[in-house]
Amino acid sequence: MADKNELMILTLRKKVMDTIRPKPIKNDKVEELNETLNIIHNIVDLNHELIKESLENGDLIDDTPPFIENLAKETGQPIPKETVANHQNTEAAKVATETAKDPSAPVEEKKNVKLLDKAKIRVLKENLLKRVFGQDPVIEEVVDVLKIAALNIKINKEKPAGNYLFAGPSGVGKTELAQALADALDVPILVVNMGEYGLEQDVTKLIGTSPGYIGYQEGGVLTNFVMKNPACIVLFDELEKAHPSADKILLSIMDKGTATDNKGNVVSFKETIIISTSNLGANIEYIQGLEQAEKNKYRMEAIKEGLRPEIINRYDSVFHFFSLSKEIYKKVANKFLISLANSLKEEHALVMKTSDKIMEFIVDTSYDPAMGGRPARRFIEKIVIKPLADYMLLDEDFEKEIKDHPEITLDLNKAGNVCFKGKNKKILGVLENTKELVARVEEGKFTNKAE
Numbered sequence: 001m002a003d004k005n006e007l008m009i010l011t012l013r014k015k016v017m018d019t020i021r022p023k024p025i026k027n028d029k030v031e032e033l034n035e036t037l038n039i040i041h042n043i044v045d046l047n048h049e050l051i052k053e054s055l056e057n058g059d060l061i062d063d064t065p066p067f068i069e070n071l072a073k074e075t076g077q078p079i080p081k082e083t084v085a086n087h088q089n090t091e092a093a094k095v096a097t098e099t100a101k102d103p104s105a106p107v108e109e110k111k112n113v114k115l116l117d118k119a120k121i122r123v124l125k126e127n128l129l130k131r132v133f134g135q136d137p138v139i140e141e142v143v144d145v146l147k148i149a150a151l152n153i154k155i156n157k158e159k160p161a162g163n164y165l166f167a168g169p170s171g172v173g174k175t176e177l178a179q180a181l182a183d184a185l186d187v188p189i190l191v192v193n194m195g196e197y198g199l200e201q202d203v204t205k206l207i208g209t210s211p212g213y214i215g216y217q218e219g220g221v222l223t224n225f226v227m228k229n230p231a232c233i234v235l236f237d238e239l240e241k242a243h244p245s246a247d248k249i250l251l252s253i254m255d256k257g258t259a260t261d262n263k264g265n266v267v268s269f270k271e272t273i274i275i276s277t278s279n280l281g282a283n284i285e286y287i288q289g290l291e292q293a294e295k296n297k298y299r300m301e302a303i304k305e306g307l308r309p310e311i312i313n314r315y316d317s318v319f320h321f322f323s324l325s326k327e328i329y330k331k332v333a334n335k336f337l338i339s340l341a342n343s344l345k346e347e348h349a350l351v352m353k354t355s356d357k358i359m360e361f362i363v364d365t366s367y368d369p370a371m372g373g374r375p376a377r378r379f380i381e382k383i384v385i386k387p388l389a390d391y392m393l394l395d396e397d398f399e400k401e402i403k404d405h406p407e408i409t410l411d412l413n414k415a416g417n418v419c420f421k422g423k424n425k426k427i428l429g430v431l432e433n434t435k436e437l438v439a440r441v442e443e444g445k446f447t448n449k450a451e
Helices: 002-020 027-046 048-056 066-075 081-085 091-101 118-122 124-131 136-151 174-185 200-206 221-228 246-256 282-286 292-306 326-348 356-366 374-394 396-404 434-442
Strands: 162-167 189-193 232-237 258-260 266-268 272-278 317-320 351-354 407-412 418-421 427-431
Touching (some): 118 124, 118 136, 136 162, 136 174, 136 317, 174 232, 174 272, 200 246, 221 258, 221 266, 282 292, 374 427, 374 434, 396 427
Parallel strands (some): 162 272, 162 317, 189 232
Antiparallel strands (some): 258 266
């Protein structure tokens, strides 16, 4: 690989030399020519490592290469148009990139992914209901608007395929529904945690930093992703936490269906579903004596206070998520336990069963309507996964038992402690400090303080 890269570097050097080589001049200008050529050599040498690293990573520079920019500045000569064009983000450049990685490897054609395939839309509701619990009305509304979007009969065809706001309490399935949509439609998803863009300088990372700043050549997190995946879902999680300067980017995307990155590339979002989530007004969900329609009304007022009208007006639909009942929470907890059981079977050929007592214990102990479904996952990690890992890795007797009989049952013993049972209900391990962990949950320390 090193020899191939060196050869590529020498080729690039020659192209640069050929591109900016001065026209034939008289002998009295030889000294001036030598000085110019020395400048050229020095600049190429200075950028040797940059070129080498780009080639090794398989990334040809998308814009005017820095060494040519420097060359132009030093010599005062304009950058030839053909030089710039050869390094822009074209299909030819992508082929060259693959060749630089491995010249013998066949170049894979980019699949023409369709965002809203009719066959997938027909079974979309069924697939989403399997993933997200307690939000059936929201799922029905989402599927209805996507049916219309699939027909592409919207008034403004310049906009993205959909602009949606998922509003509601934390942990009730907003992010999960967005991810479930991506899986059901078989398209990639970019999850942008807007809490990480609370400062104005952070927001520039979405479309790329300005020339002269670190990371300029990397482009933008958002624009790079959509350029590579035109048919996709972009999730702006907890939108209200972002710096107000992010609104300018969002307005361009939601209204015009485009965003311009730091290199001047206009990126199309027309085949993209834009989803924002927000917790604004979530506390209203827990007010007693209000009908759901009234709660939604007050929540919208809170959203209007927290987000700019220009942003709100560009959403095609606002979906209000509900808090989880205890019955729904039980389904969420069971889903996590099933995932754990599947993982144990795949990774260790170990079958795990769960008793009714332990399920009721998990629900009764960890349920908090204000926290959504996430406490169930954290609780299971604490009282099941952590002690189970300790036994599997550190307890030789436990290891021998499950090797001879690869099946365990998660249960509670008579003292109310979590335990693992093997063949013939033999107790293989007990979490003696179960009550202490439960006390920490009740004190509200469970989710905020590490062990």
